[in-house]
Amino acid sequence: MQLYNIKDHSEKVSFAQAVRQGLGRHQGLFFPSEITPMDDIDGLLALPFVERSQKILRHLIGSDEMPGLEEAVASAFSFGAPPVVRISDQVSSLELFHGPTLAFKDFGARFMARCLEQIAGDRKITILTATSGDTGAAVAHAFFGLKNINVCVLYPKGKVSPLQEKLFCTLGGNIRTVAVRGTFDDCQALVKEAFDDEEVRTGIGLNSANSINISRLLAQVCYYFEAVAALPAEQRKSVVFSVPSGNFGDVTAGLIAKALGLRVKRFVISTNVNDTVPRYLKTRVWDPHETVPTLSNAMDVSRPNNWPRVEELFKVKGWDLGDLASGMRTDEETKAAMRKILADTKYVSEPHGAIAWSVLQDFLEKGDQGIFLETAAPAKFKSVVDEILGTDIDLPEALASRAGLPLLSDEMDPDWKELRAYLLRNEA
Numbered sequence: 001m002q003l004y005n006i007k008d009h010s011e012k013v014s015f016a017q018a019v020r021q022g023l024g025r026h027q028g029l030f031f032p033s034e035i036t037p038m039d040d041i042d043g044l045l046a047l048p049f050v051e052r053s054q055k056i057l058r059h060l061i062g063s064d065e066m067p068g069l070e071e072a073v074a075s076a077f078s079f080g081a082p083p084v085v086r087i088s089d090q091v092s093s094l095e096l097f098h099g100p101t102l103a104f105k106d107f108g109a110r111f112m113a114r115c116l117e118q119i120a121g122d123r124k125i126t127i128l129t130a131t132s133g134d135t136g137a138a139v140a141h142a143f144f145g146l147k148n149i150n151v152c153v154l155y156p157k158g159k160v161s162p163l164q165e166k167l168f169c170t171l172g173g174n175i176r177t178v179a180v181r182g183t184f185d186d187c188q189a190l191v192k193e194a195f196d197d198e199e200v201r202t203g204i205g206l207n208s209a210n211s212i213n214i215s216r217l218l219a220q221v222c223y224y225f226e227a228v229a230a231l232p233a234e235q236r237k238s239v240v241f242s243v244p245s246g247n248f249g250d251v252t253a254g255l256i257a258k259a260l261g262l263r264v265k266r267f268v269i270s271t272n273v274n275d276t277v278p279r280y281l282k283t284r285v286w287d288p289h290e291t292v293p294t295l296s297n298a299m300d301v302s303r304p305n306n307w308p309r310v311e312e313l314f315k316v317k318g319w320d321l322g323d324l325a326s327g328m329r330t331d332e333e334t335k336a337a338m339r340k341i342l343a344d345t346k347y348v349s350e351p352h353g354a355i356a357w358s359v360l361q362d363f364l365e366k367g368d369q370g371i372f373l374e375t376a377a378p379a380k381f382k383s384v385v386d387e388i389l390g391t392d393i394d395l396p397e398a399l400a401s402r403a404g405l406p407l408l409s410d411e412m413d414p415d416w417k418e419l420r421a422y423l424l425r426n427e428a
């Protein structure tokens with residue numbers, strides 16, 4: 001597989017290089033030079049999840065790299081296919097939260113960890129990643145205990161749910177966590193600074209496990225196929241996906257699935273009030289506002305770092321951006337949506353999935369099958385969900401077992417000099 005840097009097309013790398021590097025020169029994202037449609041999509045849809053995912057990823061990555069790819073996929077996806085739960089005649093929930101950290105990030109982070117393990121060999125690597133919520137947990141757990149790999153997770157202090165924080169800030173060992181006194185965008189900017197600093201980058205073998213890493217993105221392609229495969233064949237003709245979006249990795253993966261030949265009638269981009277993209281799609285003016293904290297905190301992103309990949313894909317495929325549907329929901333509307341889903345269908349949704357469900361309603365036409373991505377377990381947002389819905393949902397074991405552990409995080413201002421010294425001190 002060859003990839004190029006979106007900001008400098010002369011920089012071309014293999015899959016292994018792109019996984020190791022994360023970002024290219026000038027902080028450019030890597031993008032596949034070719035996405036060839038796959039043959040026999042119906043045959044592919046008939047396969048079990050892991051076998052189908054192995055074929056999809058082998059097709060994307062090619063036969064000349066990653067001899068251990070099939071093994072990596074089987075081990076990364078060992079927690080099983082994501083269930084597709086029908087909640088009404090026209091609508092199903094793609095439940096992506098049955099992995100070890102109860103969020104969709106488990107797919108990408110675990111696949112990336114297994115790829116890096118094979119690619120890195122004996123070289124020392126530092127994973128530096130920013131999280132607005134679930135990435136931190138998924139990455140920390142995926143890499144916990146791996147030899148030669150240190151992890152440093154940055155997150156905005158006070159802006160991730162207390163249970164989420166417990167999930168990834170209590171591990172210790174090769175996992176360091178830093179509560180940054182700022183926003184997620186500040187954390188993301190710090191990661192970019194680190195990648196721009198040659199001495200830090202090479203000195204500590206810097207790698208980002210954010211959704212900018214191509215391995216994470218490619219892993220996520222697989223569950224779009226699973227969602228369609230789970231529908232009866234006669235309902236696969238007119239599928240509409242609604243994707244709760246923050247950094248736009250998930251929707252990029254869905255669009256890659258479409259480029260591979262998966263039949264999708266429409267993608268719906270669903271955001272909270274941090275709605276840079278829905279506004280952009282209407283006005284074609286890129287005008288990020290200051291990031292506002294919301295109930296769906298993992299989507300509190302006003303400068304989504306994967307958006308250039310979406311635009312690139314539309315450009316190379318000759319698709320029209322006008323075909324992307326989009327909408328945003330305020331916190332009040334999100335709460336109302338959660339209550340309506342419960343009242344109408346008895347389904348408990350957390351804020352991110354509820355936004356996707358709600359925006360989906362605006363675009364469903366007769367004969368469509370709508371699938372919204374339920375990206376995290378409601379229990380990860382227990383206090384919010386219980387308060388809004390009047391429920392008392394059970395804490396799954398993955399959360400219950402960590403709830404009483406002390407937080408091991410360090411704390412700092414969003415200051416590159418401070419983080420630089422910290423990284424060199426701790427990871428060299």
Ligand SMILES: Cc1ncc(COP(=O)(O)O)c(C=O)c1O
Nearest residue numbers: 134245246247248249250298375
């Ligand atoms: C629960 C949840 N839903 C949705 C998203 C948004 O996904 P993306 O950043 O790929 O757009 C995130 C991202 O962290 C998340 O944690």
